[in-house]
Amino acid sequence: MSNRKDCSGCQNPYTPQMARIIRILPQIQDHQLFQIQFEDQQLVKSFTYRPGQFVMLSVIGTGEAPFSISSSPTHAGVIELCVRRIGHVTDALFKLAPNTMVGIRGPYGNGFPIEQLEGNNILLIAGGLGMAPLRSLLNYVLDNRSKFKDVILMYGARNPEEMLFKYELLNLIDLADVKCLLTVDKDESKTWKAYTGVVTNLFEHVDINPAQTYAAICGPEIMFKFVLEKLLQRNFPKDRILMSLERNMQCGVGKCGHCMIGCKYTCLDGPIFTYWDAINLPEMI
Ligand SMILES: Cc1cc2nc3c(=O)[nH]c(=O)nc-3n(C[C@H](O)[C@H](O)[C@H](O)COP(=O)(O)OP(=O)(O)OC[C@H]3O[C@@H](n4cnc5c(N)ncnc54)[C@H](O)[C@@H]3O)c2cc1C
């Protein structure tokens, strides 16, 4: 489902709304979580989104870039973006202090089909920064726990120092509401108490009924290949595999064509696609 409404409510789709960085929480190296609140109090109350949607954030005088919303719509008032410093805009963003204004437009993209997911088991599989959009879905599901069956998270990072939201996720390990499986490729410090090995090894620890489960995947491209192999070996229906994909984006609103894959606009028709969509558009993954 495309979401073509935006927060600006005005004619020009490129006009951002002013928002304030209220808190910056350092994560791992070169990754920070930005808590952002709109200046317009009406918008603070009315702004909502689906897990899996993204916003365009502008650093005034520098430029803008798309970022997945990492918070859950069940926590209204503040949006959280987990950002990796990689280039022009993110460099400038990392130089800002709390209380600085930025521009936000959106939310954009389709997001996860949450109503369709209700009544099913939810299997979330993330690698690296892929946890950013999946954290929104995870927290949404946990806040609406009775609407879903089993909830399983498999998350892999290179090492314990590179695991995003580490303490938040470690706190989930002992909860009965979710089976939280965390793994790192390597643990040279020998301090890691959860699993070691690639994320696909975690499939050994779960018993999944594909006909009653939706899998949501986000991570580096190489991870998709191996995770898809595992899911298909288990006869996962292709329309029950949901992938959050990133493409180079400029406008976010279906005007510039930068994000097109075949006849699809990633910014409107995605960034969440089913595996079924992907096999019909081979250049998608
Ligand atoms: C829907 C969507 C959601 C995103 N969510 C997040 C998020 O939650 N957190 C986050 O840190 N980043 C996210 N990104 C990626 C982020 O938008 C880019 O890294 C962006 O280019 C950063 O802007 P910049 O000006 O700092 O980097 P630039 O100076 O534009 O680029 C730095 C380098 O990254 C490359 N690049 C740019 N865009 C992408 C891309 N989409 N995929 C791969 N390489 C790219 C460029 O080619 C260049 O080599 C998302 C992208 C999309 C499309």
Ligand code: FES
């Ligand atoms: S980003 Fe411009 S059309 Fe999608």
